[in-house]
Amino acid sequence: MRPLLIVASVAIAIATPAAAMQHDGHAGHTAPKAGDAIAAAVAAPTRTPANVARDAYRHPAETLAFFGVKPGDTVVELWPGGGWYTEILAPLTKAGGGTLYAAAPWERGLNRIKEKQAADAATYGAVKLAEFPATGAGAKVPDGSADVVLTFRNVHNWRFGGTDKAADAFKQIFAMLKPGGTLGVVEHRLNESDDSAKEEKSGYMKKSSIVAFAEAAGFKLAGESEINANPKDTKDYPKGVWTLPPSLTEGDTDRAKYVAIGESDRMTLKFVKPAS
Numbered sequence: 001m002r003p004l005l006i007v008a009s010v011a012i013a014i015a016t017p018a019a020a021m022q023h024d025g026h027a028g029h030t031a032p033k034a035g036d037a038i039a040a041a042v043a044a045p046t047r048t049p050a051n052v053a054r055d056a057y058r059h060p061a062e063t064l065a066f067f068g069v070k071p072g073d074t075v076v077e078l079w080p081g082g083g084w085y086t087e088i089l090a091p092l093t094k095a096g097g098g099t100l101y102a103a104a105p106w107e108r109g110l111n112r113i114k115e116k117q118a119a120d121a122a123t124y125g126a127v128k129l130a131e132f133p134a135t136g137a138g139a140k141v142p143d144g145s146a147d148v149v150l151t152f153r154n155v156h157n158w159r160f161g162g163t164d165k166a167a168d169a170f171k172q173i174f175a176m177l178k179p180g181g182t183l184g185v186v187e188h189r190l191n192e193s194d195d196s197a198k199e200e201k202s203g204y205m206k207k208s209s210i211v212a213f214a215e216a217a218g219f220k221l222a223g224e225s226e227i228n229a230n231p232k233d234t235k236d237y238p239k240g241v242w243t244l245p246p247s248l249t250e251g252d253t254d255r256a257k258y259v260a261i262g263e264s265d266r267m268t269l270k271f272v273k274p275a276s
Helices: 035-042 060-065 086-096 108-119 155-160 163-176 196-202 207-217 255-261
Strands: 020-022 074-078 099-104 128-131 146-152 177-190 218-223 266-270
Touching: 020 128, 020 146, 035 060, 035 086, 060 086, 060 177, 060 266, 086 099, 086 108, 086 163, 099 108, 108 128, 146 163, 155 163, 155 177, 155 196, 155 207, 163 177, 163 207, 207 218, 207 266
Parallel strands: 020 218, 074 099, 074 146, 099 128, 146 177
Antiparallel strands: 177 266, 218 266
8 A cells, every 4th residue: 555645744653452341542642662662663763764754653652552562572564565554563573582573475465575675674674574374385374372463454455365265374373373463454344224235345354353353363352442543534445545645546537625624433352372
């Protein structure tokens, strides 16, 4: 997805990690212990300016705090694409002695992360590359090794491959996490009242669908947040979620309208792998 060049300030307000079934918001929260480290990673000078411009929509500091990410964690970022979150997670885990895996289809899904490693080994050289979903073509994230697995706007891609593909993805995530580990999901949100068939091509997913996939794999829903909500998103575009920024697939047609809406309405869900 192409970044929309909008001037925006870096969001570094930190939200309190979720308690069980917490419904979180933006303000009035005490910074978590890892808050300073997350804020420093969000403010890292190595981040791409165009990516920083999207912080107003993606709320990275609040989102990572909500998921309870700590600098010393073993973190897996699934399908990182161009590395928007990698630019934050790499310095965060490096500073705290943690480990970051970038996991995607081997190996085309990791090409842009490899480019970052080649261009800036000091920041990205320690990022481990893994295949996801694992087929044996490349190294995989070892079972029971991850403290946190994160996926940002990817579940709809797995769903495009069919319900079996999505179900298998969640099973593999469950296997890579330690008991008590966290799965953090941010996804374009389809209204529960909408036809579920829209999930097959619009890029939007129902919360109930994601919860069903996760619970079938063994996860428990531990919390949800409205950090990344956007009530201006009407979700009724012929070309799906890609009509909105940053893709703006309609080009100049109604461009001002879609820019005014901003990026999509997103659910932010925290799941846990039971400790026993």
